[in-house]
Amino acid sequence: MSNPASEPHTPQGLLIDTTRCIGCGACSLACAERNGLPVPDTARRDADLSDRAFTVVRAQGGRFVRRLCMHCDEPTCASVCLVGAFRKTAGGPVVYDESRCIGCRYCMQACPFTVPRYEWDKVLPRVRKCDLCAPRLAEGRPTACAAACPTGATRFGPRDALLAEARARIAAEPGRYLPQVYGAVEAGGTSVLLISDVSFAALGYPDDLPHEALPALTWRVMSQVPRFAVTAGVFLAGVYWITNRREEVAAEQGRPAPGDGPDAGREAP
Amino acid sequence: MTATTWRELPAAVRSQVAVARRWGFWGTLAAAFVAIGAVATVQRFALGLGRTTNLTDHFPWGLWIGLDFLGIGLAAAGFTIVASVHIFHVHRFEPIVRPALLTAFIGYVLVMVVLVVDLGRPDRFWHALFMWNPHSVMFEITWCLILYSTVLAFEFAPVALQRFGITAPLPLLRKIALPFILAGVVLSTLHQSSFGSLYLIVPGRLHPLWYSPLLPVLFFMSCLAAGLSTVVFLCLHVTRYGRRRLPVAVLPDLAKVVAVVLALYGLVRLQDLADRGVLRAGTLGSYEGLMFAGEFLIGVVAPLAVLALPRARRQRAGLYAASTLVLMGFAANRMNTVVTGLESWPHTTYFPSWQEIAISLGIAALGCTLFALAARYFGVIPEGADDPGQGSAEQAALPAGLPLPRRRHFALLALIPTALLVASLYATSVLEETAETGQSPPPPAPPVDLARGLAAFEFPRDVTFERGDGSPGAVTFRHLSHVDARAPECASCHAAGFSLLGRERGGPAPAAGVMHDDRQCGRCHDAAQDCGFCHAG
Structure with missing residues (x-):
């Protein structure tokens, strides 16, 4: 866990432009390197997230598209976690404290993007997922995936700036993009934003999410x-x-x- | 007092042995289930969840969560009967209080056992007590479980204490009983409904036939009927030889309450589905629709039809049939919520492993055995003779001693697991079919558009390694001369040991000879050749 004092104060995020992705897999390699995970097979185009792969590049809907934790502004995982193992930090990352986790797996059941993965093979397993390189962010460096991307398909920066850039790109080339920034409002907004020229449903992203943060659905009753x-x-x-x-x-x-x-x-x- | 206990014990044991011989079939079956369940439990703890369950990242909750829902729902009689007798003062149900409390207590304890088995880190179950997140429904459930189990222990304590001949604390217990009773009812209402609230947060994942904003209300209403039916069923079972009996009118009265609650539940359920526009031919014709229809017909329509006949309510067979149907329908509803409703997205199937099934059956068998033993040991249902205040004419109408033909009885019980098994197998096959047919016409995908990405492709900046001691000169690595810009493949080199993150550093020279090594530049460049080719700086 990083020291909260050194975390960035403005929420950071990623902008993923599927029209720029060439599927080289550098992001997933850099991610594996930074997290000490096994070297992924970047030739595979149908890889799924796992306890050993926190981001993957998939060929889906005729495009290359990344999957990773979306780092929701109001994370469902943090809301449902009985022991408070998940936390949305001020700098954007949703981080997981494995020392608290009791393994109820409600986070996996509830995540609208089905991101959290479990170490099923282990006798004492952990939940694994992307942490938006929280320790690197605390050092003022971008995420490993963004630093490795050779085409700018994954850009790192303050979420507000990325959202503005996404809208500017769409406005500049309306024919090239669908007029939607995925993650701007989905599930109440996420730190990871996507723009694309094919529908997000075709890319494997749920397109029927409420624009309200999901924890509100239970809080209405719990309160x-x-x-x-x-x-x-x-x-x-x-x-x-x-x-x-x-x-x-x-x-x-x-x-x-x-x-x-x-x-x-x-x-x- | 201990002396009497010890003196009585052999007699109790003797009578148990005698009864066990008569209960041979059920006893043997339960023992077998418990034994197999114990083996599976050892495996689960020794090998971990992955190797002993069919749970996956896409299906992290399975049979055991369904079993928790079932156990808690079936234990609901604990608070309904206590509330009607001790708060609403409906004294007719007084004889049912003890069996209901016992059912609830055993149910809750076993559910907690299942929860610990299901936890990925059972060694940390105590975290739930000290690390709080009041936003989590699971937090509310945990605390209600713990507090209500404590309340149940207090409520059942007088029965146990009396049995052991300890009478001193009884007046005190009686004095402080009311707050416990009130707390018990409130806590139960809260967490019976919050098992439904668990799923409020997955609107996109749970099928609309089971997802509803009314989930907490529906879970609460359905548990009332199921909990009361459990007591009816267990009382019928325990009194089937007539040695123990209940006042005659109790079970038929209870059945009337079941009918009323069930009818209300059915109405709210249908109304809710209709309001949300789910009751359409398209939905009902689907696999999920069939499962819903099964759940509703078995668990609501059929028992209501049986209970509508006054004659059936007064017959053991009728009561057996109605309570069994309610329980089957209830089980189907909870399993549909936990499994069927979640199979459509993400598109996946789940069928429990043998260990999951064995542990579930073992726990269920343990619960039934505990109930039977405790019912006898604590005299939860009184011995035959003492049945004062009931007319003998009524006795004749419902002879408690008339056992149902055992084969039919067994057939009814066997229906539950069989129906669940068949339904799940059917589910798996249907889903696999749709998975196959569903994938056959893939949408004509536009070709991967590399051109746009390549237009944005930028070679990473040059990485310069300074000149080291004894080196002919600095080395500058240029991506430009190593990568085909028309088809750049980062992975062909970076996966093979060249760090992606290290390039940010570059800078000082590595130790002598490192770059000549065949894991670095030396893999392709021959160090014995022209030094100036690389050491150009």
């Missing part, structure tokens, strides 16, 4: 919990008091208690 608990507690205590009192009164008057009759008291919830 009601304390209020519900208090209300329900008071209500039930009241019901108890009333029914109990009725029995006491009935006992004093020598009548059978209301709840004992054959048809009395249709059932509780």
Whole structure:
């Protein structure tokens, strides 16, 4: 974990321009090198993310397209993690603290981009994923993948600047790009942005994500919990008091208690 | 008091042996399941999840999560019956309180066991207690599980203490009972519903037949019917020889409640699907639609049809059939939510490994055995004779001693796993078919457009290594002279040992001879040839 004091204060990000990618695989090689992962087979065009590959270049929809953690502005993984092992840092990366993880895999179940991977082969596994080179960012250096890209298909920079650049590129060559910056609003916005000339669905990216951050969907319910608990507690205590009192009164008057009759008291919830 | 316990024990053991001989089939079956489950559990901990389950990165939750949902749902009677008796003062259900509490307690303890088995890092389960994230539904569930299990232990404590002849703490327990009862009901309501909330965050992944903003409400409503049906089923099972019996009207009354709750649940479920426009022919004709139809017909329509007949409600066979149907439908609903609904995206199939199945069956068998043993040991359901206050005419209407023909009984039970198995196998085959046919017409993909990328291709800047001691001169590496600019392939060299990240450094000379080595420049350049070719600086 990097020292928070040295993290960049403005959110950094990546801009991936699929029209510029030549599929050389330098990004995945650099990523493997920086993370100490096995050398990937860059000739494979259908590789998937794994616990040993935090980014891959796939040939999909007639283009080369990268897959990697999108580093959501409001990450689903961080929201669902029971022990708070995921954290969105001010500088952009969503980082994972393996010392907290208990391996419930809710992050993998919930991630809208199906990014987190598990070390299934190990007896004591970890979740693995791209960390946007958080330690390099803390040193003021770009991500390994962006530094290695020879065509500028992956650019590193402040997210705001990259978003502006993406829009400028689309505006400059409207025929070349679809008029959409993927990640600007998807799932509430992500630090990794993509522009393309073919549909993102064809590239294997989910195109039906809400524009609202997904954690809001659960928080809407979760935030009601304390209020519900208090209300329900008071209500039930009241019901108890009333029914109990009725029995006491009935006992004093020598009548059978209301709840004992054959048809009395249709059932509780 | 210990003396009496010890004196009684042999008698209890003796009676158990006698009964075990009569229960031979079920006892043997349960023992076999528990044994195989134990073997599988040892394997799971020794070899890890990957080698003992069919879980994958695309299907990280499987049968065990479904089992958790089932166990908790079936344990729901604990709070419903306690609430109706102790809060709403519906005294008719008093005889059911103990079996319901016992069911709930065993259910919760076993679910926690399954959770620990399912955790990737079971050694760190205690992290959940100390590392908090109140935004996580799992956080709420964990705390409700722990707190409610504690409450259940307190609620069941008087029964256990009485059995051991310890009466001193009973008045105190009675005095502090109300807060525990209230807390138990609130906690249960909260986390029964939050098992549904777990999936609120995956709108894109879970099929719309099971994803709904109403998931917490639907999970809560369905657990009420399932929990009560569990008690009905277990009570029928325990009383099937007539040695133990319940007041006659209890189970039919309970069945009426099941019918009402089930009907309400069915209405809300259909209304919700209709509101969201899911009830279309296209959806219902799909594989998911079939699974939903099965779940709904078995778990809601069929038991309602049975329970609508007053005669069926008063017959053991009718009650057996209705409660079994509700439980099957409930199991199907939870398994559909956990497995079927998630198979369409990302396109993948899941069928549990034998270890996953063995551990699940072992846990289920353990639960049933614990219930049977505890029910007998703690006198949870009283022995036959003491059945005061019930008319003998009613007795005749529902002779508790009349066991259902055992073969039919067995057939009903066997239906559950069989139906699940067939459904899953069917699911797998159908999905594989669609996977094959679905992939056959690939969209005409435009050719990979390298030209645009190549137009942007820039050779990385030259890397200069300074002149070292005894070296003829500095060496400058130029990508330009090493790479074919019309088809640049970074991986052909960088994968072979030339660092991609190191190029940022360059600079000082490496140690003498390093670059002549055949892992570096020496692989292609012959150090014995013209020095000036490389050492040009």
